[in-house]
Amino acid sequence: MKKFNSRATLRLLYLSAILTLFFSCNDDDSEEVLGNWVKKSTFNEEARSSSSAFTIGNIGYMGTGYDGDDYYKDFWSYNIDTNSWQQLADFPGEARSSATSFVINNEGYLGTGYNGDTNEELSDFYKYNPTTNTWTQIADFGGSARYGAVGFGSDNVGYVGTGYDGSDKKDFYKYDPITDTWTEVYGFGGDKRRDGVTFTIGSNVYLGTGISNGVYETDFWVFNLDTETWTELEDVDEDDDDYVQRSNAVAFTIDGLGYIACGEYGGSISTVYEYTPSTEAWEEKTDFELYARKDAVSFNNGERAFVALGRNGTLYLDDNMEFFPNEEQDDDDN
Numbered sequence: 001m002k003k004f005n006s007r008a009t010l011r012l013l014y015l016s017a018i019l020t021l022f023f024s025c026n027d028d029d030s031e032e033v034l035g036n037w038v039k040k041s042t043f044n045e046e047a048r049s050s051s052s053a054f055t056i057g058n059i060g061y062m063g064t065g066y067d068g069d070d071y072y073k074d075f076w077s078y079n080i081d082t083n084s085w086q087q088l089a090d091f092p093g094e095a096r097s098s099a100t101s102f103v104i105n106n107e108g109y110l111g112t113g114y115n116g117d118t119n120e121e122l123s124d125f126y127k128y129n130p131t132t133n134t135w136t137q138i139a140d141f142g143g144s145a146r147y148g149a150v151g152f153g154s155d156n157v158g159y160v161g162t163g164y165d166g167s168d169k170k171d172f173y174k175y176d177p178i179t180d181t182w183t184e185v186y187g188f189g190g191d192k193r194r195d196g197v198t199f200t201i202g203s204n205v206y207l208g209t210g211i212s213n214g215v216y217e218t219d220f221w222v223f224n225l226d227t228e229t230w231t232e233l234e235d236v237d238e239d240d241d242d243y244v245q246r247s248n249a250v251a252f253t254i255d256g257l258g259y260i261a262c263g264e265y266g267g268s269i270s271t272v273y274e275y276t277p278s279t280e281a282w283e284e285k286t287d288f289e290l291y292a293r294k295d296a297v298s299f300n301n302g303e304r305a306f307v308a309l310g311r312n313g314t315l316y317l318d319d320n321m322e323f324f325p326n327e328e329q330d331d332d333d334n
Contacts, residue, residue, distance in 0.1 A: 142182025
């Protein structure tokens with residue numbers, strides 16, 4: 001009968017534990033989540049959420065919003081190249097939150113929204129000319145007064161749809177700046193929602209997330225700007241990506257890939273997901289590195305993207321971060 005060698009057994013157990021830890025660490029490294037957030041110039045004025053924003057060239061434009069007490073109508077630009085803010089001509093409509101916006105031919109359009117001082121949804125719309133720093137009122141939105149809608153533009157026309165007018169909506173309208181008219185666009189087969197997001201890649205606009213009757217929507221759609229047709233894609237939870245679903249998020253595009261960041265899922269969240277159109281796959285990226293938040297704004301020119309403002313509970317925020325999706329996280333640059 002062999003004699004039991006306790007020291008040898010302990011050595012074997014110790015070696016086994018070391019090898020297990022080694023290979024476990026290697027597995028973790030191979031699945032490392034990429035993405036780095038770098039702190040940029042803080043917004044000059046009052047922290048706020050539920051503002052509306054759009055980007056023209058390398059300039060982001062942002063206005064309106066709510067800070068827990070007051071609704072705003074001031075309007076600002078953020079210069080991506082110089083990392084600086086500048087106050088512009090005030091938005092001429094009523095102060096509001098949760099408005100929507102789009103860009104046509106290097107001019108910005110902003111309208112709809114909610115005025116809590118009068119407790120009303122809004123339908124008025126305005127055009128901003130960045131060359132002259134002037135606003136012009138255009139025809140009221142073609143659908144019902146609402147807030148929490150999505151907006152996007154092409155070279156010639158703009159689109160606004162979904163939102164909340166006392167009930168959740170799924171209709172879409174097209175704005176023609178030449179005739180100053182809105183026309184309903186049919187064909188969206190998705191669910192009703194408010195506080196969804198869109199991002200644009202080439203001629204395709206991707207729409208998803210949002211909430212309706214307390215349920216976070218999971219359907220995901222693409223709208224082709226050339227043919228004005230909607231196509232349903234895989235739901236955002238098809239591959240166990242349950243946490244892509246959310247409301248009150250921001251979305252943007254970098255180098256042909258789409259991103260959805262922050263938002264609300266039972267509370268403010270900071271998770272970030274990357275979408276690859278060719279594979280319809282979502283990949284988790286590094287979380288937003290400051291406060292989790294909802295109702296933020298995003299500026300992006302297709303190559304660089306920024307997320308700013310928003311709120312976490314009753315804390316209203318004025319910070320601004322740039323996202324680098326292919327870099328490793330670095331806590332020293334925040």
